Amino acid sequence: MGFSSHANLFFVLFMLCFYVLDVGIATDTITSSQSIKDPETLSSKDGNFTLGFFTPPNSTNHYVGIWWKSQSIVVWVANRDQPLNDSSGIVTFSEDGNLVVMNGQNQVIWSTSVSNxxxxxxxxxxxxxxxxxxxxxxxxxxxxxFQQPSDTFLPEMKISSNKTGSGVKLTSWKNPSNPSVGSFSVGVVERVKIVEAFIWNETRPYWRSGPWSSGVFTGVEQMNSAYLNSFSVLDGVLYYNLDGLSEFLIYVLNSQGQFEEKRWDDEEKEIQVSWTSKQSDCDAYGVCGSFAICDAHSQGTNGSPICSCLKGFEPRSKEEWDAQNWTSGCFWSTPLQCERAKEQNTSIDTNEDKFLELQMVKVPDFSEWSNADPDTCRSQCLENCSCVAYSHDDGIGCMSWTENLLDIQQLSDRGLPLYVRVAYSTELEHEEGKKTTIIIIVTVIIGIMITVTCACVMWRRNSCHPAKIWYSIKSAMKRGKKDFIRFNVEPLEQTGHKVFEELKELLLFDFERLATATNNFHESNKLGQGGFGPVYKGKLQDGQEIAVKRLSRASGQGLEEFMNEVVVISKLQHRNLVRLLGCCTEGDEKMLLYEYMPNKSLDVFIFDPTKHKVLDWGKRCSIIEGIARGLLYLHRDSRLKIIHRDLKASNILLDEKLNPKISDFGMARIFGGTEDHANTNRIVGTYGYMSPEYAMQGLVSEKSDVFSFGVLLLEIVTGRRNSSFYDDERSLTLLGFVWTQWNQGNILSLIDSEIYDPNDHEDILRLIHIGLLCVQELALERPTMATVISMLNSDVAFLPPPSQPAFVRVQNVLNSESSKESQRVCSVNIISITDIHGR
Structure with a gap:
């Protein structure tokens, strides 16, 4: 019995050792007589790197790869575009000596493909x-x-230019769940002694490092002397060495096109990102267009735009520039002397052109090189009429530019000097311009002070009189009319002269003119009814069609909200925002005049049993994207940071081509340049569209509008109201119903069969996924509108799983009101009013 027990124990230990040897190969080498089967692995001698089979998160595919420290840090993949769909894969050698990956049917899906x-x-x-x-x-x-890298730059690896046709580049994964070749790649470009690193999106430049000099890329601020012993460039090849490094670092090109430095934290046992190529919006290639400079630091300090024309240049398109679309760039405000001389066929006086000096910048792309000293470099550029700028660096030599200056970035550290050619008169004109500007400003200030003083005196003289005070303001604006328009300033006592002056900038209409345009507000001209009051169609004497929003006394929206909407919309210019034409305030009347939208509001279509078919799937996608772009403009791109607070289907108007325009800014909140959230004591908006943190705590931010957008998106996709009941036994809102169907994999049951096309299946699922991300209960988990637009355009390939939406169930106290609402074609505002202070 004793011998038998010892024999059994020996057998168990033997089998255990065999199992360990079967799962992991002890050595770092495999020979032609060996193989690696899933889940066997091969490890490096120090144990930091492992070769084996892995499955990415949120995927069922199997790949052969190399990972560092943890299987979550895959640094190389063999069968990137040929995944295994089960665990039957094997790494072995073919008869000709190549290393291959084979599936369960003994088919080769990847090979080293070496001949001879x-x-x-x-x-x-x-x-x-x-x-x-x-x-x-x-x-x-x-x-x-290392000759066929994936997305990771490892020590002893090299990235080379493709001037000989044998370049080595890194390529990103498609998304964190799919290691196949993505849209982004990183490589090196050498143009006659000038070496730069690039990230490309497909074939378009996405990021640029600036020229290499003295151990660093001059356009990368964070690249300091610590990199001197780890990176080197020789003959157009970028090397990464371990010499002098105190720790092991890797560089990864992620699926979003960001090149990241990563290090391993032994205490936390996880990877940490210590640097990324995308530090600010200025790192995007050519974001400011030609002859302009990008400065992310100026935006952070005083709220000014990141792009500005170089001194001596002005925007090619003032309208686009004001809308913060800078891609068209700038051009010389004063022609160069050499260009004028060339046109007049006269000799060139080089003293007439000077150089504007810029310090610590990432110099432009497309430079030309020569081996000249600084003085010769300058004189060569000045004598060459085609030369528009030059720069000199001891580690590079002389660089000059004869094309548009593209992708200039102001740096706070490192960088190179850049000398841009400008007309000599530019500096003189600039000084004279400053003097003229000062004179104008002083004159305007004195004029305003006199006007305000006179207005105050007149108000005080008449403050005891019961009769209303009327001013006559000549309406010379826009139309050149000779008539005078009466404007009642008595209700503006609380809002002050600033609002009054802003209101004067708009075209002011008197009551009689609007009554005539709407046939005395006849019922036949009534377009709709909202919580604010009725909206009428009208036609002015010149034939222009307008929509007149007449504020009712019972609306609860007072003069403050009215003025808020006037001031807000008057400062906004975007194709997806409704355009304000003017306003009227006489006695108790308060009216707003908008451009006429022949197709009324969005809810007229999506909730109507007959009209909903007009909006096919393509048009609905276009409407969703248009609303998103309008919101992004309000949140990030307009001169004012604006939270709408009442985004819903009835506040989205449609023009003759069914393009969406956001309207009704009476509840909008204006933020200062550095503000991003605020508290309010009372809540305004519409039930069913309010975010939980706003409805319950009065916290308002960009994410409040994102929540409303998510609700609106789901309504557009499904054609159902959020305020109606779905699955009555559980009293689910639309959000709750969509969430339930999403988890059950039955999402297509929500889509109207009359607009559903199987070819749009993936787009439908993606839109619903985005909608659920927007209505998540926690504001921090919701994406920004910039991210939403990237998701809509499929720039973000991988979407994170959503968490449960807020307000999944309908509260009993809202049951009766919500049931009534669901029967209407055009929704009505359900609001409580708070004091709104535009800032």
């Missing part, structure tokens, strides 16, 4: 993560993984 090999080969995984195929007898290297 022998059958006697082996593969070794080194301590720097390189898998190398060698000929066993001679030790000759036949192939290594």
């Amino acid at each position: 090999t022998s059958s006697n080969t082996s593969a070794q995984l080194s301590d720097v993560g390189k898998l190398e195929l060698t000929e066993t007898t001679t030790g000759k290297s036949l192939w290594d993984s």
Whole structure:
């Protein structure tokens, strides 16, 4: 019995050792007589790198790859575009000595593809993560993984230019769940002694490092002397060495096109990002267009735009520039002397052109090189009429530009000096312009002070009189009319002269003119009814069609909200925002005049049993994107940061081409340049569209509008109201019903069969996914509108899973009101009014 027990124990230990040997190969090398089966692995000598089979998160596919420290840090993938769909894969050697990956049907799905090999080969995984195929007898290297990298830059690896046709580039994953080749790649470009690193989106430049000089890329601020011993450039090849490094670092090109430096934290046992190529919006290639400079630091300090024309230049398109679309760039405000001389066929006086000096900048792209000293470099550029700028650096030499200056960035550290050619008169004109500007400002200030003083005196003289005070303001604005328009300033006592002056900038209409245009507000001209009051169609004497929003006394929206909407909309210019034409305030009347929208509001279509078919799937996608772009303009791109607070289907108007325009800014909240959220004591808006933090705590931010947008998106996609009941036994809102169907994989049951097309299946699922991300209960989990637009355009390939939406169930106290609402074609505002202070 004793012998039998010992024998059994020995057998168990033997089988355990065999299992351990079966799962992991102890050495760092496999030979032609060995193989690696899923889930077996091969490890480097130091144990930091492992070769084996892995499955990415949120995926069922199997891949062969190399990972560092943890299987979550995959640094190289063999079968990137040929995944295995089960665990039957094997890494072995083919008869000709190539290393191959085979599936369960013995089909080769990946190979090192080396010709002229022998059958006697082996593969070794080194301590720097390189898998190398060698000929066993001679030790000759036949192939290594560093020649065909994935998305990770490892020590001893090199990235080379493709001037000889053999360039080595990194390519991103499609998304964190799919390691196949994505849209982004990083490589090196060499143009006659000038070497730069680029990230491309497909074939378009996405990011640029600036020229290499003295151990650093001059356009990367954070690249300091610590990099001197780890990076080097020789003959157009970028090397990464371990020499002088105190720790092991890797560089990864992620699926969003960001090049990241990563380090391993031994205490936390996780990877940490210590640097990324995208530090600000200025890192995007050519964001400001030609002859302009991008300065992210100015935006952070005083709220000014990141782009500005170089001194001596002005925007090519003032309208686009004011809308913060800078891609059209700038041009010389004063022609160069050499250009004028060339046109007049006269000799060139080089003293007439000067150089504008810029310090610490990432110099433009497309430079030309010469081996000239600084003085010669300057004189060569000045004498060449085609030369528009030059720069000199001891580590590079002389650089000059004869094309548009593109992708200039102001840096706070490092960078190079840049000298831009401008007309000599530019500086003189600038000084004279400053003097003229000062004179104008002083004159305007004195005029305003006199006007305000006179207005105050007149108000005080008449403040005891019961009769109303009327001013006559000549309506010379826009139309050149000779008539005078009466404007009642008595209700503006609380809002002050600032609002009064802003209101004067608009075209002011008197009551009689609007009554005539709407046939005395006849019922036949009534377009709709909202919580604010009725809206009428009208036609002015010149034939222009307008929509007149007449504020009712019972609306609860007072003069403050009215003025808020006037001031807000008057400062906004965007194709997806309704255009304000003017206003009227006489006695108790308060009216707003908008451009006429022949197709009324969005809810007239999506909730109507007959009209909903007009909006096919393509048009609905276009409407969703238009609303998103309008919101992004309000949140980020307009001169004012604005939270709408009442975004819903009835506040989206449609023009003759069914393009969406956001309207009704009476509840909008204006933020200062550095503000991003605020508290309010009372809540305004519409039930069903309010975010939970706003409805319950009065916290208002961009994410409040994102929540409303998510509700609106789901309404547009499904054609159902959020305020109606779905699955009555559980009293679910639309959000709750969509969430339930999403988790059950039955989402297509929500889509109207009359607009559903199987070809749009993926787009429908993606839109609903985005909608659920927008209505998540926690504001921090919701995306910004900039991210939403990227998601809509499929720029973000991988969407994170959504958490449960807010307000999944309908509260009983709202049951009766919500039931009534669901029966209407055009929704009505359900609001309580708070004091709104535009800032």
